[in-house]
Amino acid sequence: MRLVMALIGLLTAAACTSGSAVPRFEFAPDMVDSVPYDSFAANPVTRDGKTLMAPARGTIARDATPFRYGDGPTEMERAGKELTNPVPPSPEAMARGAKVFKTFCSPCHGERALGDGLIIPLFTKPPSLVAEHARSLPDGSLFHIISRGQKLMPSMAVQVEQEDRWKAIHFIRSLQAAETGGVR
Ligand code: HEC
Incomplete structure (x- = not known):
């Protein structure tokens, strides 16, 4: 029995020698x-061959509201007519709208939306959001x-989730109202 124990001890100690370039025997690899x-490896089992499968067509993430408008002025006008x-x-x-505007919009648009943000004139000056044109755009178009x-x-x-966009719009309207004394 002692001999067996000594042998096990010796073998265990031998397994600890370092410096060898050859990998040692792995128990239960x-x-x-x-x-x-x-996650990003190819996968022979899934339908689309990806481990992280694409969501099924038409899937909407929980709590997400799809925004069914494309780019461009026509879609902007349509959103203006259809959304409130x-x-x-x-x-x-x-x-909240003021905070969102200050954080994400004011670097370009300026804190009072006059088009005089910190980054101007390094970046093209945007139009004033309290001017006639922006005042005439409906909420849906701003959105x-x-x-x-x-x-x-x-x-x-x-950067700005949907509810915060609508709140920022409330804030822009309040800047506009301050500009015109309440007349839009
Ligand atoms: C990187 C700079 C930048 C940031 C950030 C930015 N904008 Fe703008 N914005 C512009 C520029 C430039 C234009 C003019 C675009 C054009 O030529 O039509 C513009 C145009 C607009 C217009 C249309 C104004 C009009 O009279 O046609 C609105 C509304 C607007 N921005 C709102 C926002 C809001 C709200 C945010 C923050 C959530 C924001 N923008 C963030 C640069 C910026």
Whole structure:
């Protein structure tokens, strides 16, 4: 029995020698190599051959509201006719809209939306959002411009979630109202 124990001891100690370039015998290697497919690896089992399968056609993420408008002025006008601001105006909505505007829009548009943001004139000066043209655009068109972008203005859809876009629109309207003394 002692001999057996000594042998096991010797073998175990021998397994610990380092410096060898040859891999040692691996006991239960399943624990070393991961069995599942890696997220971005090809996959022979799934329908589309990808491990992270594309969502089925028409899938809508939970809590997401699809925005069914393409790019461009025609779609912008259509959004203006069809969409209304679903967020009721409230001090909270206004405060949030102001924060969103300050964070994501003011670098270009300026804190009072006059087109004099920090980045101007390094970036092309945007039109004033309190001017006649922006005042005449319906809420849905503003929402479309924020969501899809317009010419040089990039889409802000990734940075600003839909509800926050509507709140930012409330805030823009309040800047416009301050500009015109309440007359739109
Ligand atoms: C990278 C700079 C930049 C940022 C950030 C930006 N904009 Fe703009 N925006 C522009 C430019 C430039 C234009 C003019 C585009 C054009 O030529 O039609 C514009 C146009 C607009 C217009 C149309 C104005 C009009 O009279 O036609 C609206 C509305 C608007 N932006 C709202 C926003 C809002 C709201 C945000 C923040 C969520 C925002 N923008 C963020 C640069 C920016």
